[in-house]
Amino acid sequence: MTRTLARTPAADGFRMPGEFERHAGCWMLWPERPDNWRDAARPAQLAFAQVALSIGQFEPVTVGVSALNFTSARTLLPENVRLVELAHDDCWMRDVGPTCVVNDRGVVRGVDWHFNAWGGLNGGLYFPWDQDELVARKVLEIERLARYRAPIINEGGAIHVDGQGTALVTEECLLNPNRNPRLDRAAIEKNLRAYLGVSQVIWLGKGVFNDETDGHIDELACFARPGVVCLTWCDKRRDPQYAISHDAWERLRDARDARGRRLKVVRLPMPGPLYMHAREAHGLITREGTKARTAGERLAGSYANFYIANGGIVMPLLDARTDSLAARRLKRVFPGRRVVGVPAREILLGGGNIHCITQQIPAARRGSGARAQSL
Secondary structure (H helix, E strand, O other): OOOEEOOOOOOOOOEOOOOOOOEEEEEEEOOOOOOOOOHHHHHHHHHHHHHHHHHOOOOOEEEEEOOOOHHHHHHHOOOOOEEEEOOOOOOOHHHHOOEEEEOOOOOEEEEEEEOOOOOOOOOOOOOOOOOHHHHHHHHHHHHOOOEEEEEEEOOHHHOEEOOOOEEEEEHHHHOOOOOOOOOOHHHHHHHHHHHHOOOEEEEEOOOOOOOOOOOOHHHHEEEEEOOEEEEEEOOOOOOHHHHHHHHHHHHHHHOOOOOOOOOEEEEEEOOOOEEOOHHHHHOOOOOOOOOOOOOOOEEOOOOOOOEEEOOEEEEEEOOOOOHHHHHHHHHHHOOOOEEEEEEOHHHHHOOOOOHHHOEEEEOOOOOOOOHHHOO
């Protein structure tokens, strides 16, 4: 049984590391629900299997799956992927899994946020979400990592850090009244400082246009390394994303990180715009309590929603007109990592992308006394 700790990560000397720091492995969940994934989730499952295969070239991958789908998932997933039986409501491991923190001795622990399906009964995407609420704790149990239970509703896709004291978030998401209506900006910042171990919070405005998670930062921008941010960019003045990206650019240009540095911003092209096709919408089963997906709906496509693995970048392939440019930009930003593209439209149809369906476990340092709390 994993320990639940009474204090906060910051009080115990822990911080959330940057995603670009070394991992012990990556966790995912298996897509199953037919009201969110078309054609009984089969196309999405094939895409998730490809993501697992790609990440598995660089680091160990674990996938959680329901008992009902265990056998079929085992058939589709590579042999080197660990499969565990794990109940869940949907497959967004970034948001329902633990946010891990480390200390200077290399000990790894996990933060378990409260989860309400991106808005609860006020704009949430499905009901119920009780199994998703348990996922982070279950992962920490399996990994034998001590647990901090955070007092606020939050999701892993709503935060990015540089590992050196700076967090990147959006107002649209973290200040949305459907998350923590009794908390203002100062109170949210206080909790981020306590549970991420940061000292500086950079607030951007809105997230990617029509992002159903209320503007998660991981669709809009992310830290490539300390002092360098990748930003979804749009040059089309009439596109709603144009004003959002330019506002983010201005805020990042004016910002300083926790160490007083100006930020270098790398612009990633925006794919599309992309829309759901009628045949794709037709493959969904409508169910009460779940967000309806309709033909013609604009999809929140973004190349910023990539996963940083040990020695690699796994990026979504979304639009043949912009995929190559996005890959070239990422290769320049990450010269020491191999960029691997995965066709990801099927993931996008469900409301997110590669970063949204993954969650890294940081590596513990050998000889640090942390072996009992690491992979």
